[in-house]
Amino acid sequence: MSHPLFDLSGRVAMVSGGASGMGRQMALGFAEAGADIVIAEINLRGAEITSAEIESLGRRAIPVECNVSDIEQVRSLYKTIDSEFGHIDIVGNVAGEGHIGAPEDLPVEKLQEVLQNLVVGRFTSCQEAGRRMLEQGKGSIINFGSIGGWNSLGRGHTAYGMAMGAGIQMTRELSTEWSSRGVRVNSILPAQVWNEGLRKRVAAVPELEDTFLGGIPMGRLGNPEEIKGPAIFLASDASSFVTGAILPMDGGNLALNAGGTYPGSPRAYA
Secondary structure (H helix, E strand, O other), rough: HHHHHHOOOOOEEEOOOOHHHHHHHHHHEEEEEEEEEEEOOOOOOHHHHHHHHOOOOOEEEEEEEEOOOOHHHHHHHHHHHHOOOOOOOOOOOOOOOOOOHHHHHHHHHHHHHHHHHHHHHHHHHHHHHHHHHHHHHOEEEEEOOEEEEEEOOOOOOOOHHHHHHHHHHHHHHHHHHHHHOOOEEEEEEEEEEOOOHHHHEEEEHHHHHHHOOOOOOOOOOOOHHHHHHHHHHHHHHHHOOOOOOOOEEEEOOOHHHOOOOOOOOOOOOO
């Protein structure tokens, strides 16, 4: 029997990017804990498939086609939530695309696209959710981040790292502004977690996996379903005194000095 502090029954959660990967697992986790789910996705068919899985758990699920970089589509998403449920209790801002390329060659227009996607669109979601949560006096917003927003990944991640760094500071700012009025805002920062895109990158450049493993003291990459625990914790009353937290989900990456190694590391030396 699960602890009642983690029970999300009667709550409505919106998760962007719920068609696949960690967004899908976050949505499923919230539903398993009792919440009804709205899935915002540019991939509507994928959102419909996840919604069907959620409904098989006995929860209500609504897929909504939404490009999170388009602020009018984000605003329309929350109007749909109003009409379908009348309230919003939990938000998981997961969706968003970065760009990889050498900074000296990075088109400023591409940087603007990434910032629009991962910062402006995400702020719009926080703002729309925050207004509703402030009115009801309670709510939890979880912004999906990355260890690449805390320190530099290199390898052409300049635009992505800038955007994720802004997302971390946005979380701090919103938590400071809203916490006394009942709205908590936190971030989860994953390290490398297996998904279809990452598997393709590693298949193309096999030594990349050892590069990743050299920075993860647990000695493995993450799995998408491992987002469920941190997400349910931050969404639920179990974290009622937690706000402004920047929670690494990184197998120890941020704790490891850049020049350090761990037992079994591909970079360890006798």
